[in-house]
Amino acid sequence: MKKVxxxxxxxxxxxxxxxxxxxxxFDYQDIKTEKITSEQLEGMQNLAGSYEALFSRVARKYKELGLKEKQLTEDDYKNYILEEYTFLKRPVFLIDQEIFIGNSKKNVEALKNKLS
Incomplete structure (x- = not known):
């Protein structure tokens, strides 16, 4: 399976x-127009190891909601991502049973290596 x-x-x-x-x-899913389901997020979490790894701290709402000052749990991360698509660190690529999260140079290089 290949999905982004x-x-x-x-x-x-x-x-x-x-x-x-x-x-x-690749199967493309625009998370703004087609919301992430709980099942999809759980699948990503199983590959990533945590919901925190999928959570974006640069989302505007992170500051707006004052989340920086709060101690968030795994359930909090999951619920925020499901409530607000901007909390998902993106893009997220799923290739077979591997996950590539975010736009860091290291991640994009690892993805390039996987695809070549």
Whole structure:
């Protein structure tokens, strides 16, 4: 299985997808128009090891809701991601039983290596 969770309005997501040259072999899910289900998130968590690894601290709502000052639990991370799509660190690529989370150079390089 090859799947990518992304935002079609995010320039960084679009740049990474273009840079990797991926196409129809991937199932694309725009998380703004097609919400992540609890089952999908649980599957990602099983591969990532935690919900925290999937959680974006750079989302605008992170500051707006004052989450920096709070001690968040795994359930909190899960619920925030399910409530608000911007809390998912993106893009998230699933390739077979591997997960690649976010847009860091290290992650994009690992993804390139996996695809080549």
């Amino acid at each position: 969770y992304y935002l079609s309005t995010c320039d960084t997501c679009k740049r990474i997808i273009k840079e990797l040259g991926i196409g129809e072999e």
